[in-house]
Amino acid sequence: MNLIVPEKLAPRRRRALLPRAWRSPLAVAGTVVALGWIVVAVLAPWIAPHDPLAQDLPRLAPPSADAIMGTDGTGRDVFSRLVYGAQTTIPLALMLVVCAMIIGTVVGALAGYLGGWVDEVLMRVTDMVMAFPTVILAMVIAASLGPSILNAVIAGIIVAWPPYARITRSLVLGLRTQNYVIAGRLLGSSPLRSLLRDVLPNIAGPVLVLASLDIGTAILLLSGLSFLGLGAQPPTAEWGTMIASAVQNTSAWWLGLFPGLAILTVVMAFNFIGDSLRDVLDPLAAREREAESPTAVSAAAAEVAP
Amino acid sequence: MSTAVRGRGAQHTLLRFLARRAVTSIILLFGIVLVTFSLTVIVPGDPVRAALGEGASSNPATVAAFREKYGLDQPVWIRFFRYVGNLLHGDLGTSMTTGRPISADLAKAVPATAEIALYAVIVSFAVAVVLGTLAAYRRGKVTDEVIRVVTLVGLSVPTFWMAILTYQLFFMQLHWVSGSGRISPTLTPPPTVTGFYTIDYMLNGDSVGFFDAVGHLALPVLVLSLFTIATLTRFVRTSVLEVLDMDYARAARAKGLSGRRVVVGYVLRGAALPILTLVGIAFGSLLSGTVLVEAVFAWPGLGTYAYNASKNLDLLAVTGVGLIVGVIYLVINLVVDVLYGVLDPRVRLS
Amino acid sequence: MSALSINDLRVELGKDKSHRTEVVKGISLELVPGRIHGLAGESGSGKSMTALAVLGLLPAGGIVRGSIVLRGETELVGLKPKAYRAIRGNRIAMVFQDPSASLHPQITVGAQIIDGMRAHLRLNRADARRRAAELLALVRVPDAEAALTKYPHQFSGGQRQRIAIAIALACDPDVLLADEPTTALDVTVQAGILHLLRDLAVERDLAILLVTHDLGVMSAVADDVSVMRHGRIVESGPRRRIFTDPRHPYTQELLAAMPDARESLVDASPVTTTTDSEERG
Numbered sequence: 001m002n003l004i005v006p007e008k009l010a011p012r013r014r015r016a017l018l019p020r021a022w023r024s025p026l027a028v029a030g031t032v033v034a035l036g037w038i039v040v041a042v043l044a045p046w047i048a049p050h051d052p053l054a055q056d057l058p059r060l061a062p063p064s065a066d067a068i069m070g071t072d073g074t075g076r077d078v079f080s081r082l083v084y085g086a087q088t089t090i091p092l093a094l095m096l097v098v099c100a101m102i103i104g105t106v107v108g109a110l111a112g113y114l115g116g117w118v119d120e121v122l123m124r125v126t127d128m129v130m131a132f133p134t135v136i137l138a139m140v141i142a143a144s145l146g147p148s149i150l151n152a153v154i155a156g157i158i159v160a161w162p163p164y165a166r167i168t169r170s171l172v173l174g175l176r177t178q179n180y181v182i183a184g185r186l187l188g189s190s191p192l193r194s195l196l197r198d199v200l201p202n203i204a205g206p207v208l209v210l211a212s213l214d215i216g217t218a219i220l221l222l223s224g225l226s227f228l229g230l231g232a233q234p235p236t237a238e239w240g241t242m243i244a245s246a247v248q249n250t251s252a253w254w255l256g257l258f259p260g261l262a263i264l265t266v267v268m269a270f271n272f273i274g275d276s277l278r279d280v281l282d283p284l285a286a287r288e289r290e291a292e293s294p295t296a297v298s299a300a301a302a303e304v305a306p
Numbered sequence: 307m308s309t310a311v312r313g314r315g316a317q318h319t320l321l322r323f324l325a326r327r328a329v330t331s332i333i334l335l336f337g338i339v340l341v342t343f344s345l346t347v348i349v350p351g352d353p354v355r356a357a358l359g360e361g362a363s364s365n366p367a368t369v370a371a372f373r374e375k376y377g378l379d380q381p382v383w384i385r386f387f388r389y390v391g392n393l394l395h396g397d398l399g400t401s402m403t404t405g406r407p408i409s410a411d412l413a414k415a416v417p418a419t420a421e422i423a424l425y426a427v428i429v430s431f432a433v434a435v436v437l438g439t440l441a442a443y444r445r446g447k448v449t450d451e452v453i454r455v456v457t458l459v460g461l462s463v464p465t466f467w468m469a470i471l472t473y474q475l476f477f478m479q480l481h482w483v484s485g486s487g488r489i490s491p492t493l494t495p496p497p498t499v500t501g502f503y504t505i506d507y508m509l510n511g512d513s514v515g516f517f518d519a520v521g522h523l524a525l526p527v528l529v530l531s532l533f534t535i536a537t538l539t540r541f542v543r544t545s546v547l548e549v550l551d552m553d554y555a556r557a558a559r560a561k562g563l564s565g566r567r568v569v570v571g572y573v574l575r576g577a578a579l580p581i582l583t584l585v586g587i588a589f590g591s592l593l594s595g596t597v598l599v600e601a602v603f604a605w606p607g608l609g610t611y612a613y614n615a616s617k618n619l620d621l622l623a624v625t626g627v628g629l630i631v632g633v634i635y636l637v638i639n640l641v642v643d644v645l646y647g648v649l650d651p652r653v654r655l656s
Numbered sequence: 657m658s659a660l661s662i663n664d665l666r667v668e669l670g671k672d673k674s675h676r677t678e679v680v681k682g683i684s685l686e687l688v689p690g691r692i693h694g695l696a697g698e699s700g701s702g703k704s705m706t707a708l709a710v711l712g713l714l715p716a717g718g719i720v721r722g723s724i725v726l727r728g729e730t731e732l733v734g735l736k737p738k739a740y741r742a743i744r745g746n747r748i749a750m751v752f753q754d755p756s757a758s759l760h761p762q763i764t765v766g767a768q769i770i771d772g773m774r775a776h777l778r779l780n781r782a783d784a785r786r787r788a789a790e791l792l793a794l795v796r797v798p799d800a801e802a803a804l805t806k807y808p809h810q811f812s813g814g815q816r817q818r819i820a821i822a823i824a825l826a827c828d829p830d831v832l833l834a835d836e837p838t839t840a841l842d843v844t845v846q847a848g849i850l851h852l853l854r855d856l857a858v859e860r861d862l863a864i865l866l867v868t869h870d871l872g873v874m875s876a877v878a879d880d881v882s883v884m885r886h887g888r889i890v891e892s893g894p895r896r897r898i899f900t901d902p903r904h905p906y907t908q909e910l911l912a913a914m915p916d917a918r919e920s921l922v923d924a925s926p927v928t929t930t931t932d933s934e935e936r937g
Binding site for chain 2: 671741743746752753754757759761762763771772809823826
């Protein structure tokens with residue numbers, strides 16, 4: 001039997017919107033930097049001049065021709081460790097966000113779609129997890145699981161999924177009553193098919209925005225936990241642990257500066273991308289950015305400080 | 307703005323509201339205790355091994371004695387009820403790491419963190435309101451874009467890195483502020499009234515101590531504020547923009563009021579409530595950042611305590627921390643709700 | 657003697673150089689004390705922009721050209737901001753469409769009236785209060801004294817608009833601009849507001865510009881009517897003539913679309929005598 005679900009009834013986000021995001025110089029810069037770092041992470045073994053674990057250089061040496069970012073307390077090349085650090089952190093952060101996104105959207109979709117006590121229970125759990133300060137919760141989980149980078153990622157996933165659940169649920173609730181969804185169901189689509197065809201494409205936007213902004217947060221969380229000793233363990237090259245070593249050796253400025261800059265630039269890049277994506281994909285934010293409707297009060301602005 | 311015509315007569319509605327909230331809060335508190343306790347139970351690690359170390363835990367006698375001392379040999383529900391019972395007496399148990407009553411530990415740790423958090427919130431709020439309003443009024447122009455980039459950068463800076471950098475710069479290089487800890491080693495802490503060193507020194511009339519405490523507070527507050535300012539500014543901007551679109555802002559201008567009067571008396575007043583709710587959430591992110599900042603500045607606060615407790619799997623201490631954090635959240639939400647009622651007559655008089 | 661004289665007014669809007677549009681393309685009209693001048697037109701005709709232009713409250717990037725003269729003395733186009741501020745709320749006041757939006761929800765009614773007063777008049781607190789209560793009584797808000805300490809949401813829609821009118825009258829202006837004052841209100845309440853406006857015009861020698869898309873409203877209280885379309889005035893003249901003998905096809909279209917019941921209101925108000933103006937644009 002043929003199921004004719006009217007295509008016209010389902011408004012899909014047009015792909016044409018995506019290129020618009022890249023008109024902003026910030027987005028372009030962010031994409032370039034982010035891609036750059038991903039390249040670095042992938043090509044680490046070829047870019048790094050030294051073995052990140054080899055302790056054969058003079059200790060605590062300031063930046064020089066041999067080691068352009070100096071060496072650390074056990075004679076390792078900071079630059080090489082920095083480059084390998086990208087390989088440690090970035091893929092794990094991406095994985096963290098993807099997992100959190102999947103878990104969160106599933107929970108949220110279930111809650112929104114099924115409603116009733118399922119919704120109640122799932123949302124209570126979501127609220128409880130969300131209410132706790134993220135770092136403290138992650139810290140407790142990571143500590144109790146045992147300090148390792150993987151456990152830090154798990155802790156991060158547990159802490160990160162609630163916002164996705166929240167946003168997915170409210171989107172699904174809103175969409176459930178849309179005509180084209182109801183029409184689809186009336187024409188015989190199963191709940192699963194309805195979910196996939198009509199609901200999911202329209203959830204994608206805000207969820208992706210959240211995810212892109214979350215990558216930066218994930219990187220900060222992972223490096224933060226590593227800094228505390230609850231994430232990556234020595235001798236793994238990781239930016240957070242590298243900065244931790246800078247706490248004791250305060251005169252060796254190169255120990256802390258470069259890893260910190262690395263974190264800063266990567267997170268900034270993803271935040272720029274996420275922010276520009278938000279302008280394009282999130283209608284609420286976009287509406288305020290377009291000052292299309294004339295408001296007489298913008299003139300008030302001109303008067304307050306000419 | 308004329309204050310002669312302020313509305314009255316809603317006091318007892320406020321009290322009733324407070325009473326209702328108190329009841330819900332107690333129920334929520336119980337929930338928090340339950341949850342935090344459960345978390346510690348399902349922890350896969352072995353707290354005994356963590357506390358005693360590898361060597362001692364290979365001796366069964368030591369292990370047994372330890373378990374008995376801290377009640378770890380009892381079934382879970384008995385432990386829970388014993389815990390709740392003790393709670394009602396104000397006893398949070400004894401910490402496995404410090405050996406002291408947890409309530410005593412927390413009584414010292416919480417004010418230390420609260421002091422940073424309080425000043426950070428005040429600073430962040432003030433700066434964010436100014437920047438956010440400015441960005442809203444200059445929407446689309448260079449100032450707005452600059453502020454937007456600045457906030458994005460502020461959101462991207464790793465707190466612990468910032469802490470170290472500022473420490474190296476302002477303390478070690480420039481000697482503008484004091485070193486780590488709450489006060490210099492040469493001074494004695496003030497007699498405890500609030501637990502806030504700044505206030506307690508002031509109450510004691512000790513100006514040397516006061517300025518020393520301020521000097522030590524400067525960096526942690528600065529670092530902690532950075533992230534909060536970044537998030538708050540964006541939100542203030544959105545709130546102000548929404549208000550600017552409202553007719554009452556336009557109508558205020560039509561009355562011939564000066565720009566400043568319109569901004570403060572009408573626009574900010576309208577945006578105050580949404581911003582206020584965010585301050586409550588900002589506290590949450592502040593508490594998170596606290597952990598990292600305290601580690602760098604050797605601050606004996608809640609973050610450090612939680613960190614040590616986590617690392618050593620000091621379950622009772624962790625539960626205590628969870629409890630305290632939950633209580634803080636409840637109190638803040640309560641205060642925000644009350645302020646909501648105070649500031650918005652529509653809520654108050656319904 | 658005209659209270660407000662608008663001559664060849666042009667309003668250009670646009671945020672940046674490439675997107676500029678002229679929304680008002682050279683209109684002229686006179687406001688006379690004691691008379692209500694209705695400015696009719698569909699949305700997008702430029703009528704609201706005209707009112708905003710008079711008060712100098714155009715959105716950022718808006719430019720006004722032409723002439724707006726207040727009481728034969730002051731040219732408003734090109735007036736310095738400080739001087740303009742002295743006129744707003746003082747000599748020229750405005751009432752907006754939705755009183756639920758134009759009144760600040762968190763400030764007492766009394767304070768919102770006194771606000772404007774204190775900005776322009778030298779009054780101590782007690783006098784300001786008294787005057788505010790008088791104004792509320794004038795616009796027929798019951799229990800004026802008690803109303804001062806109440807908040808806007810405690811009043812009905814019609815009462816809120818009366819309060820907005822009271823705020824507008826706080827400094828005894830010469831000109832009142834009313835932008836769709838009844839559109840957001842129930843039909844049953846509209847008549848009350850319109851009659852209030854008419855009474856105020858007559859009693860206080862107030863010149864009122866009544867901007868509306870609703871010809872029924874126009875027929876109820878306007879003395880003179882100008883019909884706007886695409887930024888131009890297509891027809892102008894005394895109310896009676898416009899309604900009984902419309903000359904421009906657009907005016908005829910608008911009238912044809914109007915429910916018949918309203919036409920009976922045309923005869924309810926006294927006949928006025930002004931010269932007809934020719935088609936402009």
